[in-house]
Amino acid sequence: MKPTVCFWCKAECGLLAHVKDGLLLELEEDPEWPIECYPPTAGCVRRKAAAEYLYHPGRVNYPLKRVGERGEGKWQRIEWSDALDEIAGKLDELRDLYGAETLGASGGTARTHDEYRARFFNLFGSPNLLGQERICFGPRSVMADAIVGMFPNYALSKDSNCLLLLGAEPMTARPMVAKAILEAKKRGAKLIVVDPARTRSASMADVWLPVRPGTDSALLLGMIRVVVDEELYDKDFVDQWCYGFDDLLERLKEYPLSRVSEITGLSPELIQEAARLYANNGPACAMAGEGLEHSYSSTQAIHARWILSAICGNIDVKGGEIQMGPPGIVPTRDMELWDRLPESQWKKMIGADRFRLSSYDTQIMLMRNITRVWGAPVNEMFHQCQSHTPSAYRTIITGEPYPLTALFTSHSNPMVTEIATKSVYEALKSPNLQLYVVNEFFMTPSAELADYVLPAATWLERPDVWSFSDYGSYIWAREAAVPHIVPGRYEHLRDYGIWRELGIRLGQEADWPWETLEEVLDYRLAPLGYTLKTFPRVILRPVVEKKYEKQGFGTTTGKVELRSTVLEALGYDPLPKYLVPPESPQGDPELAKEYPYTLITGRRILYYYHAEWRQVESVRKHYPDPIVRVHPETARAEGIADGDWIWIETKRGRVRQKVQFFDKMDPQIISAEHGWWYPEMPGPEPSLHGAFESNINVCTSDDPDHCNPEMGSYPLRTALCRISKAEPVGV
């Protein structure tokens, strides 16, 4: 029986792994684990399916090399050493021909040791890590660093008197936060939910603001205006610790409640009520989720959200937003060796010239400020400084501004989760892409298009140390529960091992001194006086309030920057504002005549993590089909019944999902799920496991003009669509 910590979702449950002869039998809840979540670990269907997942017949167990055409489904098993030699050889050749920036790598949400992918890239010479950071965590973390000088952790809300959820639904997405909310509610804390849909959290809320999709920045400016007009803010904190209040007052003149009401579709009274409730019930904790990050005004809304928190005195207080600071282990940034990539190469990062908030120059500014105050930055460089992914796929296709000829996909499934599937597909099939390697567990639609598929090790097959949990206030470590190689049965390689082995083949041996991940983690834990073996599994970090009184804030001015010096230096508006989403009824009324509904996508599903788990039968049976929520009024007008399948169509394409009537949102909204493919359908083209059947990213837009102008966040929550009745998928 081995203690472990689950990494299959954001609950990070402490578990006990039953292991016999190196094989996992089952995962059991650990009654001694100190952090509870909701729903409780006991009911988790993924936990129960652990052995089914690990030893699934669809699991890739040995390296595969394509022998037919790309996507034809013809594979040959090869030895690890041959696969790595061949890939390294090709990378060397392409680097000679086109420069190191010709290599890119798509990554996904935090699933593994991404700092070693970054290390390999920085040593190889390419700045082109791509992935989800422009829409997942990147905007939140860059803006927090810029405005308040260090990302505060949001889940300490169990001490709060008021919780404000902004486009986030912890009941499905963040089980630790969900638990904290339930506890806070029991204590009588107030709950305010900003979400176009009446989610489970919204139905428990004291105030629910069904905001029009993409208009959160206006709403937040309206709330700030109420707080300021009614003098509900913390005057001492504003006087001493906020920079640019007068400029903010000027900006607020543009946002009278009448205008905010018109933009957001919410009554002035409701906005007032929410603002008063928030300001009068401190300490309050706000949490911004994907409803904000996946929008055209993402950075503006996040900026406004920090202003609201700050002027109400909620930064770095218990029950508000505590800045935990560096955890004391060797920072992931140091593991990345980001300073080994020459500045001239950083400057070549795709999209950095247009979307400058995710550029090297921004990082240098943020790092200088944060390191001055905290000694070290907390977030990994690649979270904040990453190529603009949709632009990178376009680069593969066009060769502009330079040839991107080699791509790795690691812990991501871009054919399903990346915006604009057709662009991703065109790029992955392009003859310009001379090498495509996928590190995976399963043959996903992305893996089906690879030249090489490298079998990765799951979290159960590797050790880990983690210090950025939703709870934010603890560090945990675990050893591997089962081996990643079982002779005669499988040969998986940990992501660390893959990057190290390639690095050694490409002249980086001096920079990979640790042979195993265990050695790396021992090195990282050393400043705390532990090794992986001696670490007490989980350490709760003490929460210290108002550290700024001694050290100031980690910003240019040492204060919370209501007016941002970083945005200003980059040539952007230093204050938040509302931007009309280009593809929305307001932004494109002509298109809205043909496509009258607003499509929001990506509502989280409790049973699944993005595109994962669809092949695991005991999980899939709980949730077999993709569900699109349609208001019954709208459905009736379109001749659609509950349970029908419908086409969801934007000007980029159409896919089918199954209707669930949902009357707790505006009838103009269509809410589709993301992450859908059908592992049971044929892998070879044209099906690619049904990657074009129900995958909503066939319908989303990668037009750079539709992306947030500062960070390049892409619009996953506003698109114009129409719907019509369809046959079920598979018929």
Ligand SMILES: Nc1nc2c(c(=O)[nH]1)N[C@H]1C(S)=C(S)[C@@H](COP(=O)(O)OP(=O)(O)OC[C@H]3O[C@@H](n4cnc5c(=O)[nH]c(N)nc54)[C@H](O)[C@@H]3O)O[C@H]1N2
């Ligand atoms: N339309 C729409 N699209 C969205 C979203 C949305 O709301 N709407 N949400 C977006 C967001 S926020 C995110 S973060 C992304 C997520 O996008 P992805 O991260 O691409 O999503 P996953 O389906 O989790 O893909 C991860 C893949 O990596 C594999 N994997 C898991 N762990 C490991 C590991 O340790 N090592 C390796 N090598 N592989 C591993 C899994 O088998 C899986 O196939 O999706 C985005 N896409």
Ligand SMILES: Nc1nc2c(c(=O)[nH]1)N[C@H]1C(S)=C(S)[C@@H](COP(=O)(O)OP(=O)(O)OC[C@H]3O[C@@H](n4cnc5c(=O)[nH]c(N)nc54)[C@H](O)[C@@H]3O)O[C@H]1N2
């Ligand atoms: N089970 C499970 N858990 C997950 C994941 C998963 O796939 N499965 N994914 C993980 C990842 S990587 C992420 S990023 C998080 C995301 O988790 P959250 O940030 O909670 O995001 P979502 O549930 O995608 O969306 C939250 C809400 O945004 C609303 N929304 C849509 N458009 C708008 C808008 O314009 N404004 C506002 N205010 N709200 C809007 C939707 O109705 C939805 O209820 O979840 C994580 N947790």
Ligand code: SF4
């Ligand atoms: S999948 Fe999530 S809820 Fe289930 S055991 Fe793992 S961390 Fe906990």
Ligand SMILES: [Mo]
């Ligand atoms: Mo995400």
